[in-house]
Amino acid sequence: ATLPYDSDNIFARILRGEIPARKVYEDEHALAFHDINPAAPVHILVIPKGAYVSWDDFSARATDDEIAGFIRAVGHIAREHDLVAPGYRLLANVGGHAGQEVPHLHVHLFGGRPLGPMLA
Ligand code: 5GP
Numbered sequence: 001a002t003l004p005y006d007s008d009n010i011f012a013r014i015l016r017g018e019i020p021a022r023k024v025y026e027d028e029h030a031l032a033f034h035d036i037n038p039a040a041p042v043h044i045l046v047i048p049k050g051a052y053v054s055w056d057d058f059s060a061r062a063t064d065d066e067i068a069g070f071i072r073a074v075g076h077i078a079r080e081h082d083l084v085a086p087g088y089r090l091l092a093n094v095g096g097h098a099g100q101e102v103p104h105l106h107v108h109l110f111g112g113r114p115l116g117p118m119l120a
Contacts, residue, residue, distance in 0.1 A: 003103055005051045011104035015049060025077050029069030032077050032109075041112025042081055042088070046074050052105045055092045074107055083111040089118075 006012075014021045014033065021033035024044055035043040048070045052058040058067070078088055088111035093100040 003053050005053050005057075006103055007051065009102055009104050011045075011047050011102050011106060012051070015047070015104075025073065025080070027069065027073060029066055030073035032073070035108070040110040040115065042083065042110065044077060044081070044109040045106045046070070046077060046109060047104055047106045053103045054094045054100060054105050055107075056094050058105045074109065078109060078111070081111065083109075086111065087115075089115050 010019070013019045015031060023031065023033045025032040025046075029049055030046055031049060032044050032046040035045050048058060048062065048066060050058075050062060050066055052062060058070075062070075074090065078084060088109060091108040091110070092105065093108075
């Protein structure tokens, strides 16, 4: 991990139930909720329950069970929202060049309209 995990970050607080979120899915390994500032008609954030700063930290330190559970949850949420036929986009910002704002791994799930080119 480039950064130490800060257990007071906003998504850690959502996981602990200290601040509200519009949850769409929860299981042993993952929690998903609507982004507070949506960039598309569907803009869901999927986070692992474990304390991982980023995709880098998660892929290096998480157990195979956590990784499998998290990735299956992302796919499940996309199917549950009928996004597979129209299509959707997954994105994870890692660190400064990507503009990562919240230091708890989150995968953005975008859909509900044609999303245009990747880097506009
Ligand atoms: P990043 O730039 O780190 O990849 O994405 C952070 C995302 O978290 C942004 O899209 C932002 O709108 C969202 N966000 C920040 N704070 C909150 C919050 O308190 N609740 C929710 N639901 N989303 C948040």
